[in-house]
Amino acid sequence: MFIATLIAADRLSAGDISLASDLLAEAGADILGHMWIEPDKAVDIRFSGDLVSAREALSALGFGIDYVAQPEAARAKKLFVADMDSTMITVECLDELADYAGFKPQVAAITERAMRGELDFVEALDERVALLADMDAAIVTRCHEERVVVSPGAATLVRTMKAHDVHTVLVSGGFTLFADRVAVEIGFDRAVANRLDIAAGRLTGRVVRPIVDSATKQRVLQEETERLELGAAETLAIGDGANDLAMVEQAGLGVAYRGKPKLRDVADARIDHGDLTALLYAQGYARKDWVEG
Structure with missing residues (x-):
């Protein structure tokens, strides 16, 4: 038995639930009913069938709705x-630290490529941190207070x-x-x-x-x-x-x-x-x- 939870960024309508149920049924699922977790915000649709197909089908839901399809257990x-x-x-804390050293564009570009899996993570980390060499270590506290949300x-x-x-x-x-x-x-x-x-209160890079x-x-x-x-x-x-x-x-x-x-x-x-x-x-x-x- 599976549950597809629909979560709206704004408001979830009866039409959204109906569309999700139709998409699941078209993918071969047997719909067993739905129940609100939070009115107008989040709902569970219980179904049986193939989970992978169900997830693929729900990707056609409209903008503003996240979904999680998973086993009920x-x-x-x-x-x-x-x-x-x-x-x-x-x-990205490293990008923000680099901003204090004047290297943010270069570091952020490497970060983006690393997060996309285009670069070796360890090599990319070493390359970025090397640019911070000789910065006052106290800048980390300032960065956290000013930038981290x-x-x-x-x-x-x-x-x-x-x-x-x-x-x-x-x-x-x-x-x-x-x-x-x-x-x-x-x-x-x-x-x-x-x-x-x-070392001695400064980043070594x-x-x-x-x-x-x-x-x-x-x-x-x-x-x-x-x-x-x-x-x-x-x-x-x-x-x-x-x-x-x-x-x-x-x-x-x-x-x-x-x-x-x-x-x-x-x-x-x-x-x-x-x-x-x-x-x-x-x-x-x-x-x-x-x-x-």
Whole structure:
């Protein structure tokens, strides 16, 4: 048995539900009814059939509606692993740091290509960080205070999941000097990220090994799953770029948030229109169950 959750960025109409039901039926699904999670905002459509075909069919829904089609069992997850930059926060921290050094256009162009999977992540990281050599390390605190903005719905998502006994991990190819602060601000249980090398209060232009890359993110997801004695179906992972592909593909529900093409191609769901609270509706949590961030 499966559930297709429709989440509107603005307002969900009866016509939207009817269209989704028709699309599912045309894909061979047997529609078993629908039920509102939140009136005019989010609805569950229960169906049987082929999940892959259902997801493909629902891609024809109109602008402003996100959807998550998944098995009904274990829809409320027990482990949440999330990327940070351009996912839990709205910026790429390395790009913003580079702005203080006057290198943002060059660094941002490399970041974009790396997130699209066009460059080796570690090589691209080293190339960008090298441009920050000899910067005062205190600039990181200033950058965080002036530039880092938590993504809409992120704190509510994490705090609500924690209130329902979910273990939450922030895992980033960015830096601990940002990730540790963001994890506390949003409410994550754990943060994993890279460490910038600092000597005499200045950035050396190097990243301390080992590097947190795609394989690390996947490993963190696997290790936490095993430590908590969970099944894969009980896990949720979200990211935006190619560096998140392995963990998103491995999770029970892998989500691309405003994702780059390579990640969108493998993700089980995409959040393109609404904020991160869409993932609460996807797990069956109505607004009355939320812990507002």
